[in-house]
Amino acid sequence: MEAGAPGGFGRRIAYRLPGELRQPLVSGFKAQREAVRAAAEAGRAVFDLARHAARRSGEAAGARGRAPATGVPFGTQATAGDVLLAPGSPWFHPFYHRLAARARQEQRLRLAVLVYDAIPLIRPEWCEENLVRRFTGWARTTLPLADTILTISRASGNDLRAWAAREGVALRAPPEAIPVGTGFTGDGDEGAAAAVPRKRSPRLPAPGSYVLSVSTLEARKNHALLFRVWRHLLDERGPDRVPVLVLAGRIGWMVADLVQQIRQTNGLGGRILLIADASDAELRQLYEGCRFTVFPSFYEGWGLPVTESLGQGRPCIASGSSAVPEAGGALARYFDPENGTEALAAIRSALDDPAGTDAWAERIRREFRPVPWADSARRLVALLDHAQA
Known part of the structure; x- marks a missing residue:
């Protein structure tokens, strides 16, 4: 929390x-x-x-x-x-x-x-x-x-x-x-962009090959829903047509069963990748290279990964509960975190319409107004x- x-x-x-x-x-x-x-x-x-x-x-x-x-x-x-x-x-x-x-x-x-x-x-x-x-x-x-x-x-x-x-x-x-x-440490400071390594971290997947979800793994964050959605996508279309799901966040509480399921399936045959200790530089690179982000949390006090995603110009498909719509506004798309079918439809739509997803990203880059921490x-x-x- x-x-x-x-x-x-x-x-x-x-x-x-x-x-x-x-x-x-x-x-x-x-x-x-x-x-x-x-x-x-x-x-x-x-x-x-x-x-x-x-x-x-x-x-x-x-x-x-x-x-x-x-x-x-x-x-x-x-x-x-x-x-x-x-x-x-x-x-x-x-x-x-x-x-x-x-x-x-x-x-x-x-x-x-x-x-x-x-x-x-x-x-x-x-x-x-x-x-x-x-x-x-x-x-x-x-x-x-x-x-x-x-x-x-x-x-x-x-x-x-x-x-x-x-x-x-x-x-x-x-x-x-x-x-x-909105933003990471140093955003808006002179020379901040130059301080970010341009060489991509070797442990990150190739740009364009993955969907990203950023948050601590705990029951409230609803990663179990994403596991079920990715399982369904694999059954539906096979591994060659399903991007990797990157889970960027440390392992928290009440997720022992989920972690065991990920490990026992070898991350659904390599389609789920857990990165538990990403640095700010690696997070920037993950955001920059993802197709879009997903944030299925049941309940939030705000929803910082949503604004981080928009701030990096990346589309976000998020839970419509609690404070999350305040974080995403009109530029994110929402689903009921209790409804796996609705989440699957939203994610499938973004995957099956890459041109539309690119246009969505362009709209975000054009319309999103970051809030300075000052x-x-x-x-x-x-x-x-x-x-x-």
Whole structure:
């Protein structure tokens, strides 16, 4: 899940921001992790939690005549009305709400949290049991304390509101969505294109010979549907007329049966290729050389591989559930992730009409408008400024 591991999706976002915005946020993730470890021993750890991530609080302090923190405990720098931002995954700490409540009561700080998705609340069947318990406990105790709740999609915000109403959890303010940027580390930087190796990685299949799916292999991502679709295509037309399906992503949880099926069939006779540790450079090359991408996930807080695909000018056939249509807009094609027949028809159509798929790719290159990661940061800062006012 996007919020499933501390710093996972958040770190992926942070490292794609411009330099002047990236370092404070990356430092914030690191500071948060260290602060949580120390929280049981020292109440002031909650202030260290946001020493770097709440950069705007430091800037506002300077504007009021106080020097920003430089190695001084955050608690001594914060004043009433400053914003304590939790941009990572504080739900893994069982007593986070106590620390947040102390910050609000003793320092009179305003609390802001960034929620990447509500999967453990809305679709717990796709999560490990302990994660569901911890996340639900955090949501019940901490979200009611938050003056500002940020999400990475309107769909996630709507799900949080619906869950809170159903469970009787009072939110201080409705969730606000921030835009999710497009592209890889260095996109938009001078010389970034020159930094990408032009020689294709030898472990990647030849351009034009494969369809690509990018995401961690876990049950929620619905790779089992793709296995069944490729099995059907092979039965229908034989291996010479079926492209390789490249699964680019590490092996996660609840997929032991699927991994065993892939291995026991030798990747359906070589028609499924798993690349578990692709670098950003290799991902660029995989996107550039694929016929199109597929993203069949049951539930997402956003759908980053969809915008990555469009950002690289490649067509994407994706699940029509949760926040995924926000990521793909009018340039992706959608199917019901519960309906294998519908998915097969969409994929078969793209394979059988290469000229139409090429025209679709040209339309994407012509019409897709990437969102700079700096826009994500600016929206985040604007919402925190509003919370501070």
